[in-house]
Amino acid sequence: MRFKGPGQVKSMLCNYAVANGYQLCFEKNDRTRLLVRCSKGACTFRLWASWMSDEESFQIKSLKADHNCARNFKFGSLVTYAWIGSHYTKEIVESQKISVRKLRLKVMAKFGIQVSMGQCRRAKKYALKLVEGNLVEHYGKLWSYGHEILRTNPGSTVKLDMEDGPDGKKYFSKFYCCFQGVKQGWIEGCRRVIGLDGCFLKGVCKGELLCAIGRDANDKIYPIAWAVVNVENKQNWKWFLELLIDDLHLNLGNGFSLMSDQHKGLIEAVKELLPYVEHRLWQLNGYGCAHSVASISFLNRDVEAYVDNMFSTTTFTKAYNYRIAPMNSSDMWPETNYTPPLPPINRRMPGRPTTKRKKSTTENTGTHRVSKAGKKIRCSICKEIGHNKATCPQRRPQKLNVKKQKKQKVCVNQNAGQGSTSEPQQHEEVEMTPIEMDTTQNDMQVALTDVESSSAGDFIQYVQFTPPRSYEGDEGVMGEEADVVEEAVVVEQEVEEVNPNAQVDNGNVQEVAPVNQVQQVCVRPISDILKRIRRRKSERILKLKLGKTIGGVDDPGNSKGKALVID
Structure with missing residues (x-):
């Protein structure tokens, strides 16, 4: 060996x-x-x-x-x-x-x-x-590489751009190359369509590879030029297009079409340098081939005479009529007096760097559950495949979450005029409907009535009933009594005559003149009351606490000790 x-x-x-x-x-x-x-x-x-x-x-x-x-x-x-x-x-x-x-x-x-x-x-x-x-050795040979291309392929275009680093040294920035044989072949034998795109370089030195690709008469890929830049932006695309326009004689872009990924920097560069080039969607003009062939045959003319020369074999051979001459190995490249560039400075990418590699679709993602990719789901309502019950068309509409109005307890003292007793008071449960209270007798009568049945001159108040609460320490109070909060607005209160000689003794009304007036308490829903309170936040909210009887005796909130007496 x-x-x-x-x-x-x-x-x-x-x-x-x-x-x-x-x-x-x-x-x-x-x-x-x-x-x-x-x-x-x-x-x-x-x-x-x-x-x-x-x-x-x-x-x-x-x-x-x-x-x-x-x-x-x-x-x-x-x-x-x-x-x-x-x-x-x-x-x-x-x-x-x-x-x-x-x-x-x-x-x-x-x-x-x-x-x-x-x-x-x-x-x-x-x-x-x-x-x-x-890398330092390889990037240092770029000047020799460019001179070797120009020596073996005269007429080619090679551009090398360097930039100054923070330490004052020269670093690689951009490189452009277009061979003379490719340049002439595209001009004479290819369609007037150019594709522009860029891809990432993921090696040790990061960057972007910009390419210009054409189409020959056989609809095959025809490379034109390529460049290596640090990033894909408007400035680099403009630099690349300026060199490409000079090599291919594109002028302002009349009669040419560009295909690209519509990169923002590329679009702006094309608008500035090639304002008349087609760089949007396909535009089909004229009639279709089938209609044209039928019309030409009807006129007894040769169809091939109307075919564009771009699709002929002569044009196809012209695209490959020029050759790219081979070069010597790197140890035989000519020496130059230019400053050799250093490898490009690594650019810090935006965002937080990832620590994990991108896994393929066949690799395990590391989760503890089996993937549901490709699994067919079945609806539990209609038993069909392809959706679940959340998106089922046969699903019943959801019911509105409307709470029923709860019944409130109204505690009324049945023996208001007989003084206090040691027996607990009786409670009656009534719904939130108007209550008619007859005050013509000492014993108050409670009956349900409609609002429409009240006559003119009635005493009407809108109140809200809350759950009963007991008051400790009040003399003469037996059991639980209703704590009623009245809204600060009295809708209608009309009292014809009030007996000024009425006196209050231990919470009982004495010498009440018999009148034919009826006091009604109309209960309003709490939602309406809350709306009124929101609209009138600046007004004073009056809280009244009714005592043993509604509208007749001492009230804990009545600081002056006056009684509401109806004559």
Whole structure:
């Protein structure tokens, strides 16, 4: 076996030892020779390699490959950080934020060997340094690459743009290339349709690849020009279109059509540089082919004479009549005196950076539940497939959540004129309907009536009844009594005559003249009362608490101790 040098042989032996679980020891290790034995002295493995005298190659001259020792995956100094970095260079470069702990687990899972955190940390730095060193070398050859294109393909267009960094050095910014053979082939043999688009570059150096694509006579893709920029915006698209217009002689865009993804920066650049180009929707003018063929045949003329020359074989061959000359390898490119550009500065992307990669549709998302993707649901109402009960067309309309009006208790003292007694008062339950109270006798009579039956001169109040509440410490009060809150607006209150000689004794009305007046209390729904209170927030809300009888005796809220007496 021939090798380039001893380093290549040692790398091969390290891979062999890790794959088979052997511990090797380099007894002689220099630039001219290499002697390798197994670390255990009783093992018979031995390898000798040195340079050949008649040719420039490093070869293995003797080998005893048999081992009589047990396997052991503790390799010591055989597995170094350089070996780890060379095996995981691609993964480290693609995801530079990979943690050292995760890299250590990857090495353990793949090779079954234990490595330290320090080795993994140095391996990560080693891999990034390898790539970055190559990038500096590769970007430094861009000037030579452009001159090589112009030397082998005269008439081509190559543009390289650099920008000044914060440290004063020159960094790569933009690069444009259009070969002369492609340029002439599109002008002479392709349709006047150009497609513009850009895609992301997801390697070590991020950026955007801008492309201009045409269509030949056979409706196939025809690349025209390409460019590498740092970001897709109006400024870069304008720079790309200016060079493309000069190469293809587009002028102001008369007779040309553009197809694109309608990027905002691209639309603005096209409006400025190509105001007359078609860059919207397709516009079909004239008649269809079937109608035209029928009309031409009716006139006894040749249909092929009316076909555009763009679809002929002659035009198709013109598109590929020009060639792109091959170039020499990079070690033969001409040297230039220009300042070599450095790799582009990594631009910080907007938003919070993600730490997890994007998983494919076939991978497990990490949830503990089975995915319902593709599962057909069945409605529990109509038993049909394709919807559930929430969107079922046969679902009954929802009932309005209207609460029924609760019955309120009105407690009325049946023996108001006989003084207080030790027996509890009787309570009657009535609904929120007008109540007629006859005050012509000492014993009050309670009866239900309609509002329409009240005559002129009645005493009308709109009140709201609340649940009964007991008052402690009031003399002569037996049991629970109704706590009534009256709204601050009295709709109608008409009293013809009031006896001024009426007196109040211990809550009982004395010398009440008999009158033919009837006092009515009309109950209004609480919703109307709340509306009135909202409309008249600035008004004073009057709260009245009726005592033993409605409208006749002492009231806890009556601070002056006056009684409402009807004569």
